[in-house]
Amino acid sequence: MAYYLNSFPGNHISIQKENYLYFGGTAYLGLQTDVDFQNIFIENIKKYGTNYGASRKSNIRISIYDEAEAYLSQLVGSEACISLSSGYLAGQLVAHGLNTKKHGFFYAPNTHSALSLSTSKSQSFSTYQTLKEALHVHLKQKPIEIPVVFLDAIEFSGNNFPDFKGLKSLPLSELVLVVDDSHGLGIIGEHGGGVYKTIKDLNPKELIVCGSLGKGFGVQAGAIFGSKSRISSLESTAFFGGSSPASPANLATLIHAEEIYKTKRKQLEYNTTFFKKHLDSLNKFQYMEGHPAFSFIDEDLNDYLESNRIIVTSFRYPDINSPMMSRIVISAGHTEADILKLCNVLNGM
Template sequence: MTYNLDSFPSNHISIEGKTYLYFGGTSYLGLQTDIEFQNLFIENIKKYGTNYGASRKSNIRISIYDDVEAYLAKHIGSQACVSLSSGYLAGQLVAQSLNTPDYTFFYAPNTHAALNLSVTKNKSVQSYQELKTALNLHLKNNTKQIPIVFLDAIDFHGTNFPDFEGLKTLPLSEIILVVDDSHGIGVVGEHGEGVFKTINALEPKELIVCCSLGKGFGVQIGAIFGLRTRINVFKNTPFFGGASPAAPANVATLIDAESIYNSKRRTLEYNLKLFLKQTKNLQRFKLMKGHPTFTFSDEKLNQHLEKNNIIVTSFRYPDETSPVMSRIVISAAHTEDDMNRLCEILNGY
């Protein structure tokens, strides 16, 4: 069932005068409704304004963009970074820029639409074995076009993160990887650095990571990470020059809120450990070690939760012909009482 709200959903939501515990969405650190974070963001709005609609190529430039991109690159572990106004735009910049005769696109199972181009004949596959076969055939018969494999780091099926077992079977030294880390960056890793270092350690021919920072960092920004030469190519495209950047208040908040991010990740880690310790029958969920999401397809469980005043993410994805996907999302906004109640209701099913 679909509900329309008048305010941002935190750990509790109100629907038709009734209060529910909310374990859904993508606000993993619970930042959007955190007062300290909001006040920091408001101060940056006062300093930088509500928006900046000019091109990054303009003769008048705001230095905070370069500062934040250098900060993010160091934090993630890449040579360079470029920011955009959204994660979807970041994915499209990468895909459209690489859509040349020099490359052939391949898509791993469950890859997000942000990395797809409707104008290309995408070589989609259902498994990594199928992908491996297709890549080996391409490398054998086509020495002119470098294969590019697109994938989601967090695919909610446990296919990739945290072990990337399927990815390890591919001839990575001959492949460029483009990874969407929107659900990992800011959340996974010891310092919220996401998966860049983990995948780069597998030694692909080249690694490009693109993502939304809105889920893990709580502000609307898209980002691309990779080699300095590759990032410079992206910066010199008409696509990048013609697009307005993320609001400068958004990017400034990334640096200023570092201590808040660290604190919220510790809270999230505590809540996640509590859930894993107290919940029985974890095998009913598709889960990824270190990520606060638990996917299930049992519609009766979803009904049981709602009957007990708990609402989780539940809808047909990626389109209306797809099966219903339900997901419990643990966040740093949840209290210990919230967690205890969730575990109690789940254990009573």
């Protein structure tokens, strides 16, 4: 069931004048309702305005874009970075940029639609075994056409993060990897740098990471990370030049809120550990070590939680014909009392 709210859903939400605990969404660090974070954001809006709709190729340019991209590049561990207005747009820029005669597209299981581009050379796979077999055939039959493998770093079934077992089985030295790290950037990896360094150590032919900055960093923007030459080629496209950039106030906040991010990541780690410690059993859930999301497919569990005034993420995704996606999400904004209430309800089933 869909509920309409009149304010941002924090750890508590009001539905028909009744109070519910909320364990859903993607505000992993609880930044959107944090007063200190809001104050930094507001100060940046005063300086940079509410929006900047000009092309990044305009003759008038705002320096915070280059500053923020250099900052993000260093944080993630890539040679270069470009920012866009959303993670979805970032994924589409990469897919369009690689859509050339010298590339074939291969989609790993559960890859997000942000990376989707329907071409005659696109293939999607439900298992890494079938993906591996198809890649070996492709490399043998079309050695000149470089395979591009698209995947989500965190796709909630545990196929990828944190161990990337399926990915490691592929002939990585012969592949371009495009990784959507929307659910990792800002919350996992060293200093919230996501999975770039981890996957780079697997030595693929080329690595491109993209994703949303809204989930982990709490500001509306997207980014692409990769080599200087790749980022430069994407930056030179009409796709990039013709799209409005992220708000400069958003990107400035990324830099200025560094200490808040650090504190919130520690709190998120504590809250996730606290949840697992006080839950009698994790058998009902599919989860990844180091990530605060706990997925399940039991629709009765949704009803049970709601009857106990707890709402979690639950809807059919990405379209109405898809299976029900249900997920308990622990955030840095939850208190111990919030989490204990959730655990007591789950333990009482």
